[in-house]
Amino acid sequence: MAKESFLVNRIKSVGYALKGAILLIRTEGSIKIQVFITLLVTAAxxxxxxxxxxxxxxxxxxxxxxxxxxxxxxxxxxxxxxxPEFDDKIGFIKDISAGAVMLVSIAATIVGLIIYIPKIF
Structure with missing residues (x-):
């Protein structure tokens, strides 16, 4: 089997990444909310x-x-x-991962407030 070119591999990688982004937006409620917020702040x-x-x-x-x-x-x-079953160690891992989302969401909210509060008031 011939090795694919670098360019072909990059194109395939972009395709996989695009597929993943679409799956994420289609299937995850929290991402749908965040995409909506993204559209709002972009319009703002x-x-x-x-x-x-x-x-x-x-x-x-x-x-x-x-x-x-x-x-x-x-x-x-x-x-x-x-x-698939409840496990304290898995719960710990998932809680930490969710906590990371919360921390960056708080920081993003602060950035938004710094940008928009002076413009609104």
């Missing part, structure tokens, strides 16, 4: 004409929340696959 960014720096911070905050939420989902699905 246009409405309030935020600066380039504010856009960068907002995009990074959104990406961080969505990315960590995706990793949290992967941890939860993997944990459930490995141990």
């Amino acid at each position: 960014g246009f409405y309030y004409n935020i600066s380039a720096t504010e856009w960068i911070l907002q995009i990074l905050a959104i990406a961080l929340v969505l990315g960590i939420e995706g990793l949290n989902t992967a941890v939860e699905k993997t944990s459930d696959y490995i141990q």
Whole structure:
């Protein structure tokens, strides 16, 4: 079997990643909420004409929340696959993963407040 080119491998990788992102959005309620919030703050960014720096911070905050939420989902699905029954150790792992989402969500909220409170009031 011939080895595939680097370019073909990259294209396949992007396809797998896109498939994963679509699956995440379609199947996970928390991501659906976060995508909705993403759309709201993006619209707010246009409405309030935020600066380039504010856009960068907002995009990074959104990406961080969505990315960590995706990793949290992967941890939860993997944990459930490995141990379908209730297990204290698996619960501990899942709680830590959910806690990471909470921490970045709090930070993203603070970034949003810093950007928008002066513009709203």
